[in-house]
Amino acid sequence: MRMILRELLKMVQLLFLIFLLFAYAMFQGGFVSWFLFYSLVPLLVYMITLLFYPLSNFSVTRNIKKSYLEAGDSLQVDIEIKRKYPVPLMYLRIEEIYSDSIHYFDIGKMKYQEMTRAEGYNEKRSMRTLIFPWFKREKIVTYYLNHLPRGKHKLKAIRIQTGDLFGFINKEAIIETENELIIYPKIKPIKLLQTARQLDSGNSPSTLVNEKHTNIVSGVREYIPGDRFSWIDWKTTARKNTVMTKEFEQEKDTQLGVVLDLCGGKSENKLAFEGTIDLVASLLSVLQRKHFAASFLSVGESSVYFPPTVLQFQTNQIQSYLASVTLEENDAFVRQFENDYKRFPKGVSLVIIIRRLDEAKQRMFLQLKKIHPHIYVFLLKAKKEVTPADENIKHSLASANIQVRLITERELLRPEIEVKITS
Structure with missing residues (x-):
């Protein structure tokens, strides 16, 4: 409810700005005032459109080539993003949401060099990338998960964010798309x-x-x-x-x-x-x-x-x-x-x-x-x-x-x- 009210308030502000520019052009007259009006109105209309553009309708699919690996292996992950309406998006930020179990980095047998420093391999794993889709309806993002730890891990959701050039409009959606990884123990000779x-x-x-x-x-x-x-x-x-x-x-x-x-x-x-x-x-x-x-x-x-x-x-x-x-x-x-x-x-x-x-x-x-x-x-x-x-x-x-x-x-x-x- 609070988010809806915030979006309505921003829409009122944008409409008021359009009205203000129109009033300025009408009372001032001249080339400069009307040029300013016709230059900024398309941008303000785009911002209003973006305000109500539903990111939750995006189709986001995570494709992994292997579901069963050994500890320490790497995995290629492809994120496929599809949308129905080609509204121009200046940028799209994509962030993977990981479960807590996958943050441990397994660097193979070298992790045993200092067995008393187990906390040294517990690092926050993150994947954030920025793409520029503009009018494209489909986009594929590829990244790699390296040094995977033993365990059963779930990749649950992907966060997508976009906005306008000035930062006035910020849109965010978390899209559920689940994949399970089973990482077996490393077999040693x-x-x-x-x-x-x-x-x-x-x-x-x-x-x-x-x-x-x-x-x-x-x-x-x-x-x-x-x-x-x-x-x-x-x-x-x-x-x-x-x-x-x-x-x-x-x-x-x-x-x-x-x-x-x-x-x-x-x-x-x-x-x-x-x-x-x-x-x-x-x-x-x-x-x-x-x-x-x-x-x-x-x-x-x-x-x-x-x-x-x-x-x-x-x-x-x-x-x-x-x-x-x-x-x-x-x-x-x-x-x-x-x-x-x-x-x-x-x-x-x-x-x-x-x-x-x-x-x-x-x-x-x-x-x-x-x-x-x-x-x-x-x-x-x-x-x-x-x-x-x-x-x-x-x-x-x-x-x-x-x-x-x-x-x-x-x-x-x-x-x-x-x-x-x-x-």
């Missing part, structure tokens, strides 16, 4: 050193997924989002009144479990968390390529478990999850994992990726050692944040044959990360 463990029933290691076993049903379990429709056991579903899917032999033969700690706090190092996401994504990628029977568990208030079938046949589901997962502001890892570890078959090797090491985790790992003989802990932490207590716990766990691998900026900046496991 990993050198996997594997020592195979013998099975109880024979001499062949069961770390490799035997494709013949994918059709051997060994039981049923509750449905997990991403399971194939053909895996549903309809008889058991009807009997238990909940969706149940078939469990295949390779799920029983899981020989490696990857665990990610999502729990932290407000003072948590954000770059260290991003490092754990990159490490998990890279490790799962190499395990999938080598056909490991591996499962994945993220531990938080709402833990999520992915069985080996998802890793082998629905990798995109895990990638999509890792793209959107965020750091939780709690310290519930030990309490939650004491319940969640039961999802892994007894005796499997565990790779646990954490950012903090304390006595509670130490006691839990020692208890876990009784059920899972091979435990590998990856502690990702900035070199400056490693404390003597971390070193003491690390040596204490090593004496119990639990390997703790410290990963700092030095390891993350290397071209390749070496991971040694027994499965």
Whole structure:
């Protein structure tokens, strides 16, 4: 309502100015007064027309060539502007309205040079450009989004502004046009050193997924989002009144479990968390390529478990999850994992990726050692944040044959990360 009143007031002012010029020409007479009147009236009429020209009727479309990228990639964005009436516009300012999640700049592995300076990469990302459409009905503006951060981001709206030459008329409209970007974690090269463990029933290691076993049903379990429709056991579903899917032999033969700690706090190092996401994504990628029977568990208030079938046949589901997962502001890892570890078959090797090491985790790992003989802990932490207590716990766990691998900026900046496991 206030905007309408403001526009009406400006229209009255412009009409009064036209009347004033006409009165001056009538009473003064002569070439100069009438020249002034006929020179300024078209401009004032244009300003009145511009005052009521509806920018909200503009058709604004954002076109992106890729919706799925990796962290640190760049993206070309084309903004196509169309309008119905070719009223001359001296200028048109275009501004992209971003969600808060996209302001972080991911400069690749170089961001780990100083892991204690995570706030240095949180910069206000902006896109403002000026075009001069005049009578053109269509215009395309191209720009680039560089160093995109991991996550699911939404480009929601575009602000357009125009006005007259003197700044008396200012028009603005925010046009909703939504696009979603899914930025996956950056996959780093990993050198996997594997020592195979013998099975109880024979001499062949069961770390490799035997494709013949994918059709051997060994039981049923509750449905997990991403399971194939053909895996549903309809008889058991009807009997238990909940969706149940078939469990295949390779799920029983899981020989490696990857665990990610999502729990932290407000003072948590954000770059260290991003490092754990990159490490998990890279490790799962190499395990999938080598056909490991591996499962994945993220531990938080709402833990999520992915069985080996998802890793082998629905990798995109895990990638999509890792793209959107965020750091939780709690310290519930030990309490939650004491319940969640039961999802892994007894005796499997565990790779646990954490950012903090304390006595509670130490006691839990020692208890876990009784059920899972091979435990590998990856502690990702900035070199400056490693404390003597971390070193003491690390040596204490090593004496119990639990390997703790410290990963700092030095390891993350290397071209390749070496991971040694027994499965």
